[in-house]
Structures are given as C-alpha cells and as structure tokens.
Amino acid sequence: MDLDLFAFILALIGVAIPIFAFFWEFVLVRRKRLGYRMQMDTSALDEIGTGHAGILAAMTQKDGKPLTDPSFVLVRIENDGVTAIDESDYQVLADVKAGVRIRFxxxxxxxxxxTELSDRKLGNNFGKESGLDTGQExxxxxxxxxxxxxxxxxxxxGDHYKVLAILERVGKPGEPRVEVGIKGGVAKETESRTGTPRRASLLMVFMAVIILALGGVIWFSPGTPLDCATGKLRLVGSTAFEQVMREAAKSYADTCGSAEFDFDFHGSTAGLQKLAEAGENSEKTPEMVSFTDGAKDDTQPMLLPRPVxxxxxxxVANKEAGVADLTLDQVRRLYAGQISNWKEIGGRDVPVVLVSRKPGSGTRGTFQRQVLDGKREPATNSDNCRTQDSGGEPxxxxxxxxxxxxxxxxVAEVPGAIGYAEFGxxxxxxxxxxxxxxxxxxxxxxxxxxxxxxFWETEYAYTYGEPPANSLTASFLRYLTNQVGKDIIRSHGNRPCDELQNPVLCRPAT
Known part of the structure; x- marks a missing residue:
C-alpha cells in the first residue's frame, strides 16, 4: 500500500475512533444512567477486645434488644448520565411510591x-409519604x-445521595443488591473515579499506537516536500545577514536532501559585484543570491531586489569604556573625532578607539545614512586598531x-573600542x-x-534577472517567506517584512 494512503487511513481512524467513543459514551450509553455503588460494607464486631467500642456496644434494634452482630453498609446513588432523571423515569408501576430497592x-x-445530599433540596424527596421505608422478607x-x-x-x-444502613446478621450474609430500572436508559453499578477509567486508558493506548504508526510512516517515507529543488546555490553579500542565511540554508538542505549551498559573505557591495559578474558570464540565470543591507544604487539594472x-x-562598546547609553549627537561627535577619551562623556578614563566596517559594507552604509545623518566616516589611521600608523592622520x-x-x-579585545553590528x-x-x-x-x-x-535597514535579496520558478534559487527564496524561514529570521532578532504592521518600512528598492 502507498505510504501516503496508509498515513491517510491511520489519520482517519485516529479521528473517527475518538468521535465514535464520545458519541457512544455520552450520547448512547450515558444519555440517561442511574449509577449506584457500595462504598462500605463492614462488620462492627469487637474482634480484638479493645474495650473501647463505646457507642457501638449500646446500639439496639427496634424492639430494644442490643445488636449482637452488627454491620454497616454505605450505598451511593447518583445520576451518572448527561440528562436529568425524573420521577417518571423510574421503571415501576405508577402507584408504587418507591423507585429503588436495596436487598441485604x-x-x-x-x-x-x-446522608450526604449533593443538593440540600433533594431532602424534600424523603418525607413520610415519599416511599422511603424498611422491611424484610x-x-x-x-x-x-x-x-x-x-x-x-x-x-x-451529577446529583447524588447516600444511604447508611445498620444491619443485624440473621443468617449467612450475602452481597447487597440494588434493584432499579430506568426507562429509556440504564441503571448500572459504577466505580470510584479516583483512578483513570479502563476505557479511557484503552483509548489513550490506542491513540499512542496511531501516533507511533504515523511517526513511522513519516520516518520511512522516501518522498521530499513539494517545493524542494535540486542543485547548488551560492549565497553572497552582507556579513550582517550571514548567520541567518547559513542557518536557513542548513535547514533547507536538511529538509531537501538534494540541495547544496556555497557561501561567500564579504559585504553587500562585493556580493552585488559577484552576482553581476556571474550573470554577465552565464547564458542562463545563475544560481546565486546576494543579500544587502539596504538597496543598491541605480547601476546594474539586471539585479532584481526582494525585501526579505x-x-x-x-x-557596541568595549566594557572598559564604561558607557551603555549615547545620544545621537555624542555618536556623531565621536566619529567626527571631537571626543578622544570616554571620561569626556561620563565614561572611564580610557582613550576612544573607533572600529568601522570597510567601504562597500551595507552595515557601514546604513550607519552613515541612519546615524551619521549621511556624513561619511573619516579615513583610518591604524591597521591593528591598537596603535596608529606612522604618517597617518593624528x-x-x-x-x-x-x-x-x-x-x-x-571591540571585545581593545579597551575603549566602539563599533556597530547587526543586532542578532x-x-x-x-x-x-x-x-x-x-x-x-x-x-x-x-x-x-x-x-x-x-539604526535599522531593510535586508534585500538580489537575483540576476527573474529566476525560473522550478530553480533552487526561486525555491529557497520562497522558503525564506514560509513559516520555517520566518522563524529563523525572527530567532536572530529581526522580523520578516510581511509581519510588520506597516509593511511600507520594508520598502521595495527602486
């Protein structure tokens, strides 16, 4: 049998059986049900002779004679169904007042x-002319x-009441018997509900078997998800988005075993150049996606963007700097070279060291646009971020x-260093x-x-032209916008564009 058909049949059985069990239990069997059970049946003989029988030794029969072999029986009568039981539901002749008989x-x-009326109003049913009586035969x-x-x-x-009977032995005692009939329903001895009912246990075992069987079908199924594609895809561009893409690519490859990925993250501009060169040197659309922090410029019109x-x-600052909060003005003065020591703005007595990304970095471009108000960062004067180069700008x-x-x-290693990075x-x-x-x-x-x-930006995925719908490039881009891909994006502190309350913020590149 085909595994998919087998899985469908198992799932159908797994749904049908609980529904049938529900209707059987609550619609057919327990629609109208009077329950009864013996909660106690014990003698009161002073077998160990303690001498502390107290009131038990003083109990007498109706004729005043003391009880010589007494016993106690506690019977619980309850509505164990899902509909009410009326006086007319008791299966006895209309002129018979009693509806339940207990034999000892x-x-x-x-x-x-x-005793123990679940509702005090039930006591109104036990008056002198109610049919409550005792006797013997x-x-x-x-x-x-x-x-x-x-x-x-x-x-x-759910209503119930209990009857406590004091009995005297007159022969060989037998098990108490409850005699009652219910029209359109049943009268049945019930069990204490302190544990899991046997039928419920069987149903749980059955459902566990169904779940394990479905798990086995999924485990041994040779098929792959509908949107999987084969081939090798190269991901390039922004290092700020690198870890997100590496995790997404691994997840895709684990799901679609025939897909392979290659990575070359060295900055947004470098990624766009690699994509443009690959497209120009290939007769067909290259299997390559370039990710950028922000949109590209107006050049390279063949590179098509998708907001992701x-x-x-x-x-981010070195902990020795002693700062955790800066105003925009302070950040701009820092990168303009107007603040040389952290103590000038409330930090420790440690020299400032500015650590930037190289030109062509999308993160650097975002920092210059969003934080430095469009001003460019000044030239460097150090190769190792610790000592200034000879001849460099002081x-x-x-x-x-x-x-x-x-x-x-x-930034972590150099005292007084400050820089910027993707939040995740x-x-x-x-x-x-x-x-x-x-x-x-x-x-x-x-x-x-x-x-x-x-300090934020839209992350774009660029392709060279429109990739074929059945290509690995197109499949992976769709994967980034489905639930798994979006979960990975969120796990790194970012948000998928289509989840923003104002999607215009993830504006399409022009």
Whole structure:
C-alpha cells in the first residue's frame, strides 16, 4: 500500500475512533444512567477486645434488644448520565411510591439514614409519604433478607445521595443488591473515579499506537516536500545577514536532501559585484543570491531586489569604556573625532578607539545614512586598531574590519573600542561587548517602527534577472517567506517584512 494512503487511513481512524467513543459514551450509553455503588460494607464486631467500642456496644434494634452482630453498609446513588432523571423515569408501576430497592440477604435492617445530599433540596424527596421505608422478607434461596426502599428521587446530572444502613446478621450474609430500572436508559453499578477509567486508558493506548504508526510512516517515507529543488546555490553579500542565511540554508538542505549551498559573505557591495559578474558570464540565470543591507544604487539594472527582513543594528562598546547609553549627537561627535577619551562623556578614563566596517559594507552604509545623518566616516589611521600608523592622520585611533564577527572581536579585545553590528550577532556576544543604547532606547522592533530608534535597514535579496520558478534559487527564496524561514529570521532578532504592521518600512528598492 502507498505510504501516503496508509498515513491517510491511520489519520482517519485516529479521528473517527475518538468521535465514535464520545458519541457512544455520552450520547448512547450515558444519555440517561442511574449509577449506584457500595462504598462500605463492614462488620462492627469487637474482634480484638479493645474495650473501647463505646457507642457501638449500646446500639439496639427496634424492639430494644442490643445488636449482637452488627454491620454497616454505605450505598451511593447518583445520576451518572448527561440528562436529568425524573420521577417518571423510574421503571415501576405508577402507584408504587418507591423507585429503588436495596436487598441485604442474611441480614435485617436495624436502622438507616439518608446522608450526604449533593443538593440540600433533594431532602424534600424523603418525607413520610415519599416511599422511603424498611422491611424484610423470607425466601428459600436467601433466608431472611432485609430491605430498604428509596423514593423516586429526581436527579440532575451529577446529583447524588447516600444511604447508611445498620444491619443485624440473621443468617449467612450475602452481597447487597440494588434493584432499579430506568426507562429509556440504564441503571448500572459504577466505580470510584479516583483512578483513570479502563476505557479511557484503552483509548489513550490506542491513540499512542496511531501516533507511533504515523511517526513511522513519516520516518520511512522516501518522498521530499513539494517545493524542494535540486542543485547548488551560492549565497553572497552582507556579513550582517550571514548567520541567518547559513542557518536557513542548513535547514533547507536538511529538509531537501538534494540541495547544496556555497557561501561567500564579504559585504553587500562585493556580493552585488559577484552576482553581476556571474550573470554577465552565464547564458542562463545563475544560481546565486546576494543579500544587502539596504538597496543598491541605480547601476546594474539586471539585479532584481526582494525585501526579505527588517534588520536591526546596534552600537557596541568595549566594557572598559564604561558607557551603555549615547545620544545621537555624542555618536556623531565621536566619529567626527571631537571626543578622544570616554571620561569626556561620563565614561572611564580610557582613550576612544573607533572600529568601522570597510567601504562597500551595507552595515557601514546604513550607519552613515541612519546615524551619521549621511556624513561619511573619516579615513583610518591604524591597521591593528591598537596603535596608529606612522604618517597617518593624528587624533582618535580609527580602524576598519572586513566582517561583522571580526569587528565584534576587536571591540571585545581593545579597551575603549566602539563599533556597530547587526543586532542578532551583537546579542550573541553580550558577555564580551556592551550593546549601547541610543538616547535611552535599546535596539527594538517597536521602537524602530515608531521612529524612536534610528539604526535599522531593510535586508534585500538580489537575483540576476527573474529566476525560473522550478530553480533552487526561486525555491529557497520562497522558503525564506514560509513559516520555517520566518522563524529563523525572527530567532536572530529581526522580523520578516510581511509581519510588520506597516509593511511600507520594508520598502521595495527602486
């Protein structure tokens, strides 16, 4: 049998059986059901002779004679169904007042009391003319049998009452018997509900078997998801988005076993150049996607953009700097070389070291547009971020790094260093660097959407022309916009574009 058909049949059975069990239990069997059970049947003989029998030794029969072999029986009567039981539902003749009879073979009734009413109003059904009575009869089979007759008590679902009987042995005691009939329903001995009902246990075992069987079908199924494509795809561009794409590519490859990925993340501009060169040197659309922090310029018209995510960035500082909050004006003065020591703005007495990304980095472009108000960062004067080069421009030490992880490493290692990075990558280094708030506002989606936090950008995926619908490129881009791909994007502190309350923020590139 085809595995998909087998899985469908298992799923159908798994749904049908519980539905059938529900209707059987609550519509057919328990639609109208009177339940009863013996909760106690014990003797009161002073077998160990303690001498502390107290009131038990003083109990007498109706004629005043003391009880010599007493016993106690507690019977619970309850509505165990899902509909009410009325007086007319008891299956006895209309002129018979009693609806329930309890027999005690080999014992006679010395006394009885109705107790533990679930609703005090039930007590109105046990008056003098209600049919509540005691008696006894003699037969060849049971000898003397004590009898308790109970009225036709109306019971709502869940209502109950109990009867405590005091009995005297007059022969060989037998098991108490409850005699009652219910029109259009059943009267049945019930069990205590302190444990899991047997039928419920069987149903749980059945469902577990169905789940395991479906798991086996999925495990051994040779098929692949509908949208999987084969081939090899190269991902290039922004290092800020690198970890997101590596995780997404691994997830896709794990799902679609015939897909392979190659990575070359060295900055947004470098990625666009690689994509353009690949397209120009190939007769067909290359299997390559370039990711950029922000849109490209008007050149390279064959590169087509797709907004993918709303990307947050943050300033990061070495912990020795002693700062965790900067105003936009302070950041701009820092990168203009007007602040050379952190103590000038409330930090420690440590020289400022500016660590930037290299030209062509999308993160650097975003920083210049969104934070420095369009001004370019000044030239570097240090290759190692620790000492200034001879002949370089004096003043604050400035250096550049090619990749996001390299920048975070330098900021963590060099006292007084400050830089900027994608928020998800920076969050993973919280033990090493301090994420710097801007004007008291930390990097957060809501703050960025409402204009309170400036350091963000749209992440674009570029292709050379429109990729064929059945290509690995097109399949992977669709994967990024489905639930799994969006979960990965969110896990790094970013947001898929289509989840923003104002999708215009992920504006399409022009």
């Amino acid at each position: 073979p080999g014992r006679k009734v010395a006394g009885m009391v109705v 003699t037969s060849d089979a049971d000898g003397t049998t004590g009898i308790i007759d109970l009225p036709k008590v109306p019971l709502n679902p 995510a709303f990307l947050l960035f943050t300033m 003043g604050v030490t400035r250096c550049e790094q090619d990749r996001t992880e390299d920048l975070l490493d330098i 990558a920076a969050s993973g280094r919280a033990k090493d660097v301090t994420a710097v708030r801007m004007a008291g506002q930390e990097a957060a989606l809501n703050a960025a959407v409402h204009g309170a936090y400036p």
